[in-house]
Amino acid sequence: MADWIDACAADDIEEEDLIRFDHNGRTFAIYHSPDGEFFCTDGLCTHEQVHLEDGLVMEYEIECPKHNATFDYRTGEAKRAPACVNLSTYKTKLEDGRIYIEI
Numbered sequence: 001m002a003d004w005i006d007a008c009a010a011d012d013i014e015e016e017d018l019i020r021f022d023h024n025g026r027t028f029a030i031y032h033s034p035d036g037e038f039f040c041t042d043g044l045c046t047h048e049q050v051h052l053e054d055g056l057v058m059e060y061e062i063e064c065p066k067h068n069a070t071f072d073y074r075t076g077e078a079k080r081a082p083a084c085v086n087l088s089t090y091k092t093k094l095e096d097g098r099i100y101i102e103i
Helices: none
Strands: 004-009 017-023 026-032 038-042 056-058 061-063 070-072 078-080 092-095 098-102
Touching: 004 017, 004 026, 026 098, 038 092
Parallel strands: none
Antiparallel strands: 004 098, 017 026, 026 038, 056 061, 061 070, 070 078, 092 098
């Protein structure tokens, strides 16, 4: 059964940016989209397991800082090589100014 985990405050993440969140030995990336929504994916690139936290967020995509692979963080879809495996995505919800992710 999945649990909702309190990850961070909504105002911890600037619009069109992300924050790294580590929980139980796993790394996640939580994104603040240009339309004010929040999304969550695995925090490591599927190409070489590089942390995405230092990647460039542009509109609805995250670019890996190592080899410039890009992903649509809303769906996890790998959009540009060298990544060809999608990121896993996780449901988010906003309650009382806090972002929760379902893992």
